[in-house]
Amino acid sequence: MSKYFEIRWHGRGGQGTVTGAKSLAEAVQGTGKNISAFPEYGPERRGAPLKAFNRFSDDNIRIHTSVKNLDVVIIADPTLIGNNALTEGIKKNTIFIVNTEKPAVEIKKALNINGQTLFTVPANSISKKNFNKEIPNSAMLGTFAKACEHIISLEDLVKESKHIFSKMLGASLVDKNIEAIKEGYRFGDVVYG
Amino acid sequence: MSKIVSITGAGAISYGMKQINPDVVPAFPITPSTQIVEDFSKFVTDGKVDTEFITVESEHSAMSACIGASVAGGRVMTATSSAGMALMWEMLYIAASMRQPIIMTLVNRALSAPINIHADHSDSMGARDSGWIQLYSENHQEAYDNLIMAPRIAEKAGVRLPVMVCLDGFIISHCLQNMIIEDDDKVKAFIGEYEDRHSVLDIKNPVSWGALDLADYFIEHKRAQNIAMKNAKDAICEVSRDFSNVFGRKYKLFESYKTDDAEKVIIAINSIAGEIKEVVDKLRDKNEKVGLLKIRAFRPFPYAEISKALKNVKIIAVLDRSESFGAYGPLFTEIRTALYDMVDRPLIYNRIYGLGGRELSLDLINDIFQESENYLQKGKVEKIFDYINVRGG
Amino acid sequence: MDKYELKPWQDLALGGVITQGGNSADYNTGSWRTYKPLWDKKHCINCLTCWVFCPEDAFFLTDNLKKESKIKKKISGINYYHCKGCGLCAKECPVNKKGKVFAIKIVKESK
Numbered sequence: 021m022s023k024y025f026e027i028r029w030h031g032r033g034g035q036g037t038v039t040g041a042k043s044l045a046e047a048v049q050g051t052g053k054n055i056s057a058f059p060e061y062g063p064e065r066r067g068a069p070l071k072a073f074n075r076f077s078d079d080n081i082r083i084h085t086s087v088k089n090l091d092v093v094i095i096a097d098p099t100l101i102g103n104n105a106l107t108e109g110i111k112k113n114t115i116f117i118v119n120t121e122k123p124a125v126e127i128k129k130a131l132n133i134n135g136q137t138l139f140t141v142p143a144n145s146i147s148k149k150n151f152n153k154e155i156p157n158s159a160m161l162g163t164f165a166k167a168c169e170h171i172i173s174l175e176d177l178v179k180e181s182k183h184i185f186s187k188m189l190g191a192s193l194v195d196k197n198i199e200a201i202k203e204g205y206r207f208g209d210v211v212y213g
Numbered sequence: 214m215s216k217i218v219s220i221t222g223a224g225a226i227s228y229g230m231k232q233i234n235p236d237v238v239p240a241f242p243i244t245p246s247t248q249i250v251e252d253f254s255k256f257v258t259d260g261k262v263d264t265e266f267i268t269v270e271s272e273h274s275a276m277s278a279c280i281g282a283s284v285a286g287g288r289v290m291t292a293t294s295s296a297g298m299a300l301m302w303e304m305l306y307i308a309a310s311m312r313q314p315i316i317m318t319l320v321n322r323a324l325s326a327p328i329n330i331h332a333d334h335s336d337s338m339g340a341r342d343s344g345w346i347q348l349y350s351e352n353h354q355e356a357y358d359n360l361i362m363a364p365r366i367a368e369k370a371g372v373r374l375p376v377m378v379c380l381d382g383f384i385i386s387h388c389l390q391n392m393i394i395e396d397d398d399k400v401k402a403f404i405g406e407y408e409d410r411h412s413v414l415d416i417k418n419p420v421s422w423g424a425l426d427l428a429d430y431f432i433e434h435k436r437a438q439n440i441a442m443k444n445a446k447d448a449i450c451e452v453s454r455d456f457s458n459v460f461g462r463k464y465k466l467f468e469s470y471k472t473d474d475a476e477k478v479i480i481a482i483n484s485i486a487g488e489i490k491e492v493v494d495k496l497r498d499k500n501e502k503v504g505l506l507k508i509r510a511f512r513p514f515p516y517a518e519i520s521k522a523l524k525n526v527k528i529i530a531v532l533d534r535s536e537s538f539g540a541y542g543p544l545f546t547e548i549r550t551a552l553y554d555m556v557d558r559p560l561i562y563n564r565i566y567g568l569g570g571r572e573l574s575l576d577l578i579n580d581i582f583q584e585s586e587n588y589l590q591k592g593k594v595e596k597i598f599d600y601i602n603v604r605g606g
Numbered sequence: 607m608d609k610y611e612l613k614p615w616q617d618l619a620l621g622g623v624i625t626q627g628g629n630s631a632d633y634n635t636g637s638w639r640t641y642k643p644l645w646d647k648k649h650c651i652n653c654l655t656c657w658v659f660c661p662e663d664a665f666f667l668t669d670n671l672k673k674e675s676k677i678k679k680k681i682s683g684i685n686y687y688h689c690k691g692c693g694l695c696a697k698e699c700p701v702n703k704k705g706k707v708f709a710i711k712i713v714k715e716s717k
Contacts, residue, residue, distance in 0.1 A: 042219075042389050045219055045389055046219045046389075049217070049219045049391045054390075054391055055219060055389070055390065055391050056388055056389060056390045057219075057388070057389040057390075058383075058387060058388040058389065059387070061330075061331065061383040061387060061570070081390065081493050082352075082487035082490050083486070083487055083488050083490070083491055083575070084384045084385070084388060084484050084487060085488060085572045085573070085574055085575070086572065088574075310621060310622070311621040311622065311623075312620050312621030313621070373620060373621070391622065410620055411619075411620065411623045411625060418625065419627035420623050420624060420625050421623070421624040421627075422621070422623055422624075423622075424622060424624050426622055429612060430612075430622075433613070433615035433618055433620075434615070434618060434622050436615040436617075437615045437618055442614075504672070564714075571623075587670075
């Protein structure tokens with residue numbers, strides 16, 4: 021992998037997107053990599069579009085500036101599609117991961133991307149089934165493991181998430197989240213670039 | 214055993230405070246230092262520390278309570294940012310002049326107006342003459358390590374001065390990153406027991422603190438304070454050596470990154486050093502002789518050591534993340550002073566960057582080295598002072 | 607050596623701390639005096655009003671040797687090292703207030 025593997029998250033205030041970026045970083049750190057996770061700083065307002073970032077590396081992470089060299093773009097809220105910021109600065113091999121109930125081909129058209137690989141996952145309905153709430157993070161992490169196996173395998177993600185979720189949410193919610201991760205891995209659709 | 218954890222900069226500081234287990238923490242929350250105080254108050258509530266936590270109605274009272282608790286013989290810590298420290302102003306000087314070894318984490322943030330919550334160094338640079346020792350931190354690890362070293366430096370006989378541990382707001386304080394947290398017992402052993410001096414609670418030896426000092430004595434007290442700050446330089450080196458013996462990570466008064474054979478050097482403070490190292494490495498791959506000198510101790514300022522470290526350098530760009538309106542940047546004036554006694558002085562210029570959290574990209578840092586190259590070829594600096602990345606030039 | 611000789615910075619206590627309790631008694635506020643109170647034992651009723659009001663604690667007290675008396679302490683003189691001549695004692699003295707005789711008389715200081 022190139023020196024830094026870089027991710028940009030798009031979500032809305034109050035949906036746990038920053039927590040998603042942090043959880044992913046913690047899981048990846050558990051596999052021995054160096055990590056960073058940070059939001060685009062500013063006043064967070066419920067519902068307002070926001071960005072969060074990850075950097076992963078085998079080397080020390082020395083830079084703190086916002087992510088420019090995009091390996092992955094994660095769109096946690098499908099209602100953001102249409103916003104130009106989603107595709108800003110993407111490369112030919114940037115991978116998109118989108119939380120949506122729609123087929124990947126349709127989303128590809130809506131995002132107006134050409135040649136990039138796109139994974140979709142119905143993370144809201146997976147979440148609704150498991151927790152009776154729309155918290156798409158766990159399912160999206162599962163899809164991330166499918167899209168970026170070289171960063172974290174499903175097996176490692178499940179193992180690390182058990183620690184993280186039991187610390188963060190308490191034991192009762194761990195199993196449901198693990199199930200959501202697995203379903204996110206299984207139920208994703210994909211169109212290759 | 215030490216462990217690798219993913220933690221925010223603020224989390225690392227509050228965790229370090231927990232390990233230090235101070236007697237008293239008076240604090241008032243202000244962005245972006247709030248998380249430190251919030252986390253720490255949770256440690257207090259959960260009984261993880263023995264600390265008396267004092268909630269106050271302002272930062273002026275926070276520092277006043279720090280001083281009161283300190284003269285009562287306690288090990289005292291607090292944290293603040295920006296306007297919070299500005300409100301402490303009067304008490305900052307009193308803490309230092311009364312020689313109280315208080316430890317304060319300052320999460321660097323711009324000063325108003327206009328209101329801005331993001332990183333720059335105008336808060337700590339404004340307080341550079343207050344008599345506090347100032348240690349700056351590039352990243353999470355350095356902030357934590359500086360905090361662990363701070364009590365030993367502050368409390369050393371011959372020093373007995375307060376220490377300010379500075380780190381960049383949001384960039385470090387709110388970013389989640391992996392770092393090493395040391396073992397509780399090892400940290401406790403490294404710091405040692407607090408030894409008070411002339412405690413007001415020692416009723417067998419009654420004392421008065423903070424008395425009036427007129428022209429017949431004031432300057433002698435300041436002279437003594439000056440020597441304490443001079444002693445602080447040796448203390449920082451000594452404690453840093455001990456730290457590396459115990460924990461393995463090496464620190465000095467400043468970090469020289471690939472400066473040994475460097476012709477072009479950038480000098481900077483805090484988190485931007487990470488980005489500069491990245492650019493230095495890229496240019497080194499192209500055989501360019503570039504380097505970085507990163508300041509750790511700004512007070513006391515290591516003039517002689519810096520001029521020695523820069524003796525083969527041909528041109529220096531000093532980056533200041535704060536303004537001293539009507540003057541050059543505060544770091545620049547110190548560096549230029551340090552160079553004055555050199556036989557072959559390098560070229561030097563000053564750039565203001567990043568005020569109020571404006572990003573300085575790798576490309577822009579690359580441009581600075583390019584500008585240095587241009588000046589080097591012309592044999593002179595054309596613009597000694599300028600801003601970087603500002604609309605309108 | 608004079609305890610109040612001006613010291614070099616090397617000999618100062620940390621941060622200006624004062625470690626000798628009660629050293630304000632060494633301060634010669636008597637040098638400020640331009641008027642001087644004279645205490646007259648003959649007319650004094652030992653009510654101690656002057657002692658209460660004196661801002662410099664300049665009245666000497668002694669125990670009353672007459673054990674059966676209600677008066678336990680008596681005025682025995684004025685400490686002119688501390689008396690700065692403010693005149694409060696004479697102003698508050700209840701004997702003086704009656705205006706027939708004076709227990710404390712204020713006179714101009716003569717050097």
